[in-house]
Amino acid sequence: MEVITAVASDLGDVIDDVNTLQVIPLKGAMTNEVFQINWPTKNDGDLRKVLVRLYGEGVDVFFDRDEEIRTFECISKHGQGPRLLARFTTGRVEEFIHARTLSASDLRDPEISSLIASKMREFHKLHMPGTKKAHIWQRMRKWVGEAKSLCSPKEIKNFGLDNLDEEISILEKELCEGYQEIGFCHNDLQYGNIMMDEETRSITIIDYEYASYNPIAYDLANHFCEMAADYHSDTPHVLDYSKYPELEERQRFIRTYLGSEGKKPSNAKVNQLVIAVEKYTLANHIFWGLWGLISSYVNKIDFDYKEYARQRFQQYRLTKPTLLDSPSIVTQNETVNGSLPLASCV
Template sequence: MALLRPLINQMSTKLPHLLGPGGFLQARREGASYIVENRPYVPSLIVDLNDETTVVNAAKVILSCAGGNKADIETKSVRNTATVKVSIMSGGLTNALFRVDIDDGKQHSVTSLLVRIFGAEGMIDRDKETANFARLCNAKGSVVHSQLDYLGRFGNGRVETLIPNMRAATICDLREKEDLVLEVTRQMARLHYGFDIPDYLLEKDAISSGVEEGENNCCQPQPVLWDVLASWNDELITKISQACSSDLRLVNIFCSALFGDTVQLNSIAAQDDDDKRESALTEMMSHIAKQLNRETRWIQDHVSEHHPDAPIAFCHNDVNAGNILVDGRLDSSDSSCYDRDSVATIDYEYGALNYTMYDMANFICEHCGGNDNGIPDYKLMPSLELQRKLVQEYMQERDSVMDNAATKHVGEYEEVTKLLSQMQTFQMVSHLYWGTWGILQGASELLDGEYEIENIKSRIGGDIDINSWDNLRYGKNRLDRYRKHKQSMLETGQKQMSYLYNSGRL
């Protein structure tokens, strides 16, 4: 508690309110605590994953500081005598999650919080992500669940509310409860067309001052998809180069995972001179980099050519079963009817401007699971009939949000067909995106010494640890699917893709 009181006193003084990602950046530059997006930000407060007391401290500091800024949070500071219970929460592939229950002991009222410790360092812009999440919570009810809220941020994470009676959805839920899938689809439409895009996501120079947002520097929405893939490719080459420099066997393993084939190592292995070996390895990495970037450019050009008018909006980009909460009280109901109060889409860390049908396509791919063992089951891919129904539901909710519901939709059949075509293309993009992500995460783990080099081939193939998550295995499986999807499309043409989906051949 020695740290708690000074921080509370510091935050209780009147501070300027900063806005957007630049607000977080300014606070860190000045080394001070600020109110950013109307929530406290304490950059000096760090949580140690191995020290439960730091988790409790972060929750108490943020909850106490948030009292003066959020009308729907308990305004009294947390008493030193409060009883606190900490539980590790499962389901986070990128972040570490803790549930903190605080009982003030006075009225026996328990405040339940989610303490999120950021992971995937360098892969996610946490300033932009947190600013986005704050804006989403400001629009709660119309965009996100009415009880979902962001309370404040500390050095390596943030504190959020926990929605009572909720549990994470499962792949079985998605497969067996069509009304749940329809509600998630409606929520995506409300996000895409009901959320006002912040200026900082439209500015050419997104991060500047945290005091004001740009007024004259905005442009049309652009998808982040291609820039993200390009940056991941660059980072992946760096990490693969570092890993392979210590063991040349990894060149073949990474090439097999990324491209489905291997390379000849004779030119490298035969070199007796270390400088020549290094030069040969550098040349090989350059070849891999060109292949990665060529693939990204190909799919980008394909989207531009075949879907030049694909809508762009703020998207979740990672709607999967683990990021969907459902009201557990409906589990025992014979006829569950899911709506915006009983379903919550959470975890917006990958949220950004993107193609709206990418969001939908990614959700379709996530029906196949794989977030438990890294092996998606593509037999679970929703039928074309269900995909068409989801697109129709999406369009109906979109028109409702845009106050077009009363107008008969002209050319509805043509638009459904058009959006379905976009969805099928973006399913291929989703496989490339998350396949690259998985290989990059796995390369990072390898460099961090999280598993032995000798076990990598077996782990990727699923020969060992088949019941546990593995980033490399997941990445390889998604990229294998990407190549199969691309090959089928090139062989049959875009117009024949719907037949492949409907017949189960893809």
């Protein structure tokens, strides 16, 4: 209340009675708890809206909170996201963006997908503090150690953690030989972190906790992998890889992404990035598999993190042989005998 009252005062409002506050929990967040807070302004009938983010317990293992705040403020100065209105020990208050959060189905809308592709290119070109190199490999190795320290010997064996350092090294060597444009990546581009103004059709990318410099192919792969998820369903942890975008859809997205700065990309360049993105889905599966496994021990949000992790590791092992052994463009959404999705060349 002290923080909200101070924020209200800064915005020219006065909160006399706590009962005038309207608190709306926002679903779909898996690292923090997020709330929309409304209160009446001096103008009759008008409501002031802010967003309050309560940090999840134990999630500091994933990122440095102070660094994330610096990223948040820097991105805000670039005009790319909400303003930071206040900080407190266990959370912060952000400007409420008057736009709607996208849904899982929105990612498949060709018009919206095109807008996202252009915004991603703009985001990747941001000049941010930090070393312009891939950060995913070091982060994953750190998380392997964290996961081993939390898991039982049986879980370490079941999830293949003993061999994961070697897997990551092999993957790093293989992927670093291909397309390696480095940009400032969001690294968690699920639909809940993308907002759209219905009137202007402008896209805003929010939540930068995992953001860092990385290969742009990794970030594009992350976005494609997120199309298998619906975090607002009755089973938000279940992934359906039959929803992974087909080759034509991926090519269209990447063509728009590369061409968003005005120069039409060649087919060769589009296909080069399509192939690199498919290979980087493997790094995504390990990254979020480890995230799910660690989260099952440190986060209290109602989400089956361990089952989510199992699916990511399983998809990694199913797709790895084809993705690493073939230079062809690969898809992840074909189904064998109507069961688990396997990779195949197209």
